[in-house]
Amino acid sequence: MITKMTHVSIYVLDQDRAYDFYTNKLGFKVITDAPMPDGDRWITVCPPEQPGFEIILSPITRGIFSEETVKALKELVEKGTFGVGLFTCNDIFATYEELKAKGVEFTKAPKKEFYGTEALFKDDSGNWFSLAQLV
């Protein structure tokens, strides 16, 4: 029986920039920032109240992809192909105003839905997320 999800990968175009975005703009905590043998960094962050859920900020340059795949994946990420997940908050209007003030790009302002109030924003690479205050 599966009980929890502990790690998820997000492909980012620039690890340093993503680190800044997820920590300084979204306010996430760094769990691991370890240098790897090939010069890459293993960086995981988590939402402040969810330390057991690690979001891996994965660069698209690793050896697992062919050059062709790297190019294609970067293009797809950049043009906002991937909707990665949904973050929840206690007060969506306050969170929306705060993130906007910090320069986070929203593609949808908070809107009442049957399950709560939801907005959409993009990270610095182009990945998009839902931000919701659930009912």
Next chain:
Amino acid sequence: MTDEQYPKIYFYRRLVQAKLFIDTHYADKIDLDNIADEAYFSKFHFIREFKSIYRKTPHQYLIFVRIEKAMELLKTGIPVSEVCYSVGFESLSSFSGLFKRIVGMTPSFYIVQHQQIKAQMVKSPLTFIPGCFAEKNGWIKK
């Protein structure tokens, strides 16, 4: 709904500005009465509304931010006394007491613990990574 239409937009903006003010000026001697004035609230109304959104009073939030920043600085190995004053505390004993109460260990022990983790991360980084990811990335052989 556009972002100009949701309820109490100016109310939210004023509270968020107050929170961001604390986020950026935590190291200064912050007078919370002034923040309430800046946000066009009476002091008690401000405290009540701030707490309704952030689940902490402005004062509790200021302490929270200072301790969070202190943890970040201590992780880099900066001495406790330097960290204490640079995040806005005026007394080393009150900083250490609050830190221990909130974090569960003294600032000095926190430094030691994080220096050990950091050293371990440099020495054996692969012990911090699930093996499947390390293998997939070519950092360990199958």
